[in-house]
Amino acid sequence: VLAALVLSAVAASAAAGAALSGPPGPTGVEAELQAEIDGMREAGLPAGHPKVRMLEEDLAELRAASGRRPRPDPQADVGALLAGERAHEAAGSPVGAADAPPWESGGVECEPVPGLLSAAEVAGAACVSVPQPDGTNRYVAVGPDGVARTVAFGAGGQVRRLADTPLAAAPAPGEAVAPTPEGDLRVGAQVVDVG
């Protein structure tokens, strides 16, 4: 879906050069910054307040930028980059596959997944990234309570918490927790289906 929308955006832009060629007039963002500066002053912040000065500098730089021609980006071939993206999509290969493996395979540092896996749930856990044969991924936190908590990173931006999986036994300290080539999780002698 994203790729289709990007294609539309590329077409609608009617020429990237058009966006790059002419200096813009005053922008909504400039008006917004000015409103923020005015709002801070009305709220009682002194003119010399660091945040007032910082936003005034931001605004001055935005305005000054409108009057000067940017240097051409020496490394930019964005059209080719996006065209390459489209080629990947057309070939049915995962987006970005030509650049790097999209997922780790193995132990990763535990961190919350906002809205899906809390700090309390990853505390003391062993976390593993488990790539799936279909190109998606499972982020699994195996807790000291013997429960595998899994977040699935799927295609098209789908991110979901899967059902928790109680292990037959909690992993012993230092016990190996690793993905299998089939996309399962091996915890010691146990093999756990992580969705």
Next chain:
Amino acid sequence: MAMRPRRWLAGVLCAAAIGAAGSCHKPPSAETNSYYMARNSPADAAQLGCYNSGKSGRMTLFFGSPTTSAGVQGVTVWGAPNLTVAQVGQTVMDFVRGYAYCRSDPGHRLLIGIGTSNSAIDDDADDWLYAHGRAWGTMVRDVAHWVATYYPWHARIYGAYDFEPSWSSPWKAHHWMAGYDGTAGRPGLYANASADGCPTTTATGGACDNGWNQWWVWHMGWEFDSALPFPQIYATSGVNARQWQLVDLYATVHLGDGMYFYGTTSQWGACRQVGGCAGTDNTIHQAHDQLVWWLATDARTHQDAVDGMTDLSWNS
């Protein structure tokens, strides 16, 4: 910032009138998207920038928690390969390239925050966190300079910090923030933060989760010169907006240094992707309007407008 008596009634009427119909003022282009960046190839980043070519205003690209990657400062990325701080900067540059390539309205500009968080940092040493904050500030400054050189008509760069009380002790977050803030030439930093567990009825410096309190939230979200409050207003009940208004009121009354809010962060898009978030799926307008409404309930916290609004999704 002791009192804010001006035009408060206009804000109340505006907020009261909006309901679900959307805010009083914002064109759709100003309803920006922000992202958890779980896919970071050059093509992914350029594509995402292109996808956002119709947007203009403040937004944030969120990376994971601070870590060491390839022997230098970096971030985790939820199961994707860790990135060095330099790779984060490169990803943002590719995002800007895609945005510039596809943008058709020359009046649009993105003010992009490059974000990390305080998640999973309790075991990190204070001086390591300080150094990571400095490395982040240096990278943000350098990307800002690059954008000002090559794409000044399209974007501007800021830092961003998703600090959440439940994710670390306040001191650990403080050390990272002190590192960022103390970096020469660092841009401003969006505080895309939560106020987990903070008081919902009092403004006396009361306790929040995990050893934080209203002072700590104010300190991190406002007292640092670079901090630009852009809070998470997720709860459909309005309680998050109420918590932030009370932090502001506490700071105004007890510290004589109330806050100014530059925008609101919602997660409606991410909630759709994850299959729902019960009670925490405010739309972008609900988040904005709740904060404006609560700020307007007291002349000491009233703010005529909260200009930015951004909604989070996963880029995965």
